[in-house]
Amino acid sequence: MNPQKVVRNQVTTLTDLPNIGKKMEKDLQIIGIHHPLQLKGKSPYEMFDELCIKTGKKHDPCVIDVFISVTRFMDGEAPQPWWKYTRVRKEYLHNENV
Secondary structure: OOHHHOOHHHOOOHHHOOOOOHHHHHHHHHOOOOOHHHHOOOOHHHHHHHHHHHHOOOOOOHHHHHHHHHHHHHOOOOOOOHHHHHHHHHHHHHHHOO
């Protein structure tokens, strides 16, 4: 869903979350996420790794940005477009590889 249209107290399905459409909903379901509350406290980086393992392919790193957006939203942050987290991902991965 478009982050500007998300109403926190009306989030009941995965597609109610910011940046989640049908494709990302399926990706979340592949890794065992079927309800928004299951995202609380999750690591977006571990979620990404699990998705790559379970699908047998390397997904676009922007998927991590989407995972950051929804985990942070479920942990209480305001809804943001996924690309607002690209810098966060790049800094994190850079620091992991230093």
